[in-house]
Amino acid sequence: MTGPGALRALPAGRLSELAAQIRRRLVDTVCARGGHLGPNLGVVELTIALHRVFDSPRDTLLFDIGHQGYVHKLLTGRHEEFGTLRQASGLSGYLCRAESDHDLVENSHASTALSYADGLAKARRLTGEQDRAVVAVIGDGALTGGMAWEALDNIAAAPGRPVIIVLNDNGRSYAPTTGALARHLALLRGAGAQQSQVTGANVFTQHGLAFIGPVDGHDIPALENALRRARSLHSPVVVHVVTVKGQGYPPAENDDADRFHAVGVTDPVTGRPATSRPSAQGGPAAVPRSWTSVFGGELLALAGEREDLVAVTASMLRPTGLHLMAERFPGRVFDVGIAEQHAVTSAAGLAMGGLHPVVAIYATFLNRAFDQVLMDVALHQLPVTFVLDRAGITGPDGPSHHGMWDLSLLSVVPGIRVAAPRDTARLRELLREAVAIGNGPTALRLPKATTGTDLGALARMDGMDVLHRSTRRPLDVLLATAGATAPAAVQAARQLEEKEGIGCTVVDPRWIIPVNPALVHLAARHRLTITVEDNIRTGGFGTLLAQACTDTAVTTPVHSLGLPSAFLPHGPRDALLARAGLDADGIAKTVLHARTALTTYGLTPNTSPLNDTRRPQ
Known part of the structure; x- marks a missing residue:
């Protein structure tokens, strides 16, 4: 397979074989290099269908976040380089404009694809290129972001501006999708199971969008048929595609699917993390603890001591370490979906109600909620603690995931106090100090790394x-x-x-x-x-x-x-x-x-x- 042209020329009878080959390549490469495995296994057939119906790059394919773009890379001429995935000077783990003309957007922050699509469709109309399709693939998890609904509102308001929105609905992002939208999509999936298409009103049709689906996201002929129908409408349309995260890989299907959202070096047979060397006793090497896990454990201990302590996250319960507290105190942990702005202002409301919220978020994603930190939390001198995971250099995730701007942003926020623990002993110590502060916001920066030996001090001087x-x-x-x-x-x-x-x-x-x-x-x-x-x-x-x-x-x-x-x-x-x-x-x-x-x-x-x-x- 050398590119989308060859894919379109491939007989339909060979597409199942191609999908199986792609899955084997995904498992072999991602298990060896680390990366996003589950999301890509779930979009194999969908990506094949997209490239058979649309002529990329003349037709524009936008993948929200881009972490499900590995199949797209394989189908757009990067098969030989795929073994360098996430390696220095190798292929990016997200989409990358420098790699291919097929990658138009490389920003890997969620809920942005529909806004890009809206702007592109406007540009195509003004330049007389309306024969070039604009297709945005967005997951149900990313659709919980407020920016996606701002874009939907604009797209639906212009029936003569065609944008094809492919809703990849697998019921989860890092974890099961939360909120009323998740319940609504579940109802649509259930209705679709009773008949071939949903014909009644739903949230999309009530916005004025055409709606096709639900479609089996692992049935290539059905996908191609739905996508061709969508293009023929020449108006904004949602194609509701139902997929299974981790499809075709038994460990992901039989185990916790969300554990395979992003993996490190993994045994491809068992799906368990690979050990690099045996321990001194001859058994498997102990897996070093992460800063995230240490934080999660200490927060759980603090939650047991203080009933006013609550936690907030933006669809990243496990990646930020909050799952431990959520398991023991489920009523005190709030996953608001991929909605960082709402997460911060909701935390402000929690603080106004007499609680002390801990907002656990990746440092790079705090950028999206700066105004809320400044005006909704700091202006009111509210006791909200931000724990910024992945601060500093993150490594193989690339430019949009390095947490290298948070100190510069927070430095202009009046009254905020920011700590940077050098080791896990200081992490525990500083977290306790942070949540004890009741007259303004605090923040802690945690690196993306495994913990090392604690570095003791010769003396403590004025703190x-x-x-x-x-x-x-x-x-x-x-x-x-x-x-x-x-x-x-x-x-x-x-x-x-x-x-x-x-x-x-x-x-x-x-x-x-x-x-x-x-x-x-x-x-x-x-x-x-x-x-x-x-x-x-x-x-x-x-x-x-x-x-x-x-x-x-x-x-x-x-x-x-x-x-x-x-x-x-x-x-x-x-x-x-x-x-x-x-x-x-x-x-x-x-x-x-x-x-x-x-x-x-x-x-x-x-x-x-x-x-x-x-x-x-």
Whole structure:
């Protein structure tokens, strides 16, 4: 199969064989590389039908989120490269404009495809290209997002502007779809089981949209027939397709289907996570714990101690660790669907009602609810705690999933307090401190990584932890770290002392927003301060500390080391951090470069009384 043209020329009798081959390739590759397995197994026949009925890229196929785009990749000339999926310099785990003309949209945040489709259809009408179809594939989970309904409202208002909306209904996103829409779609599926098509009124027809379905999403002839009918209408239409997540792969069908939504390296036969090596006792290696699981366990413990503690998530109960609390306290955990804006303002309402909500959300998805954090929570000084999972570099998920903007966004929110735990002991400690704050919002940043050894402190000073203090020239350089960057900073400090004779102090502020005045004072006692953060440098922790030093007339130069203001590619997390200079070697090189530059231009403030090395540490 070399492309959609060859697929359209393939005899119908061979399509079942092709679908089976695609499923085998999906299982083999995704189990070896990690990625979204269940969603792609569920759309094999649907994607085949789409490419047989429509002429991509002349006809535009838009896949909401894009995590179900692997089959699309295989059918659009990327079969040979598919083994590089999610690997550095290989195929993206989502759609990617640089890979193919068949990928028009690569934003992998949910509920956006219908808005893209609305705009494209308008453009086609204005440019006289109405013979080019616009097709948007959206899941029932993504349809819970408010933006999707804003788009539907506009699409339905223009009957002469054809958009074909393919509703891929499998009853779930990361987990079973929640809300009244889920119940309505279940009724439509039930009615469809009694007859070939639903003919009565439903939420879509009441909006003025034509409606076809439900259609068996694993019956290629039925799918092709429905899609051709939809195109012939020349008006906005919903094609309701019913699929099974994980279809054709027994572990996904017989086990928890949502566990196969996204998998790591997996045994393709059993569907269980693969172990990399045996333990010292000869048995299977223990699977390292994730930061997410540690958070989930600690929140459960806190929920048992405090009846006012509730939790909110946006269709990501298990990925954010809230499933543990939901199992024990189901009435106190609210999954609002893929609706981050609603999640935050609903949490504001919970706080106004005397509760303390914990909103668990991916850092990248907090971007979507910034106005709600600012105006609905912070303006009212409400006690809402945001736990931002996947903060910093996420690794193989790519540019739209790196959590590298949250500190910059939150830094402008009046009254918010943001913590960045460096290890799991601090995670537990800081979470307890956060939910104890009752006069404003708080946030915690958690990396996408497995937990390591806890990094103890030499001393705690005004709420900050001193992690390293050089015995030689102790006041040369201050390394101020944010969260998980701390171990690399300590290692860099040791390298600088042993190899270069440069004395370093490493401090973990724990709470990084607002800047602790004691950190400003500590910076004043050093010749150079380097901040280390896994957020973009613009508006981040380093920017805040530099501003605080300026405001208090501290002359110590502050150099910010963080992520570049760019859309970073997918790749191993450690490699991407190293590329940004956020490993031990990179931090050490930054110190040497900054120190050399200051000396070259005569800017080292050796004569300032604030930098007097005779002052006690």
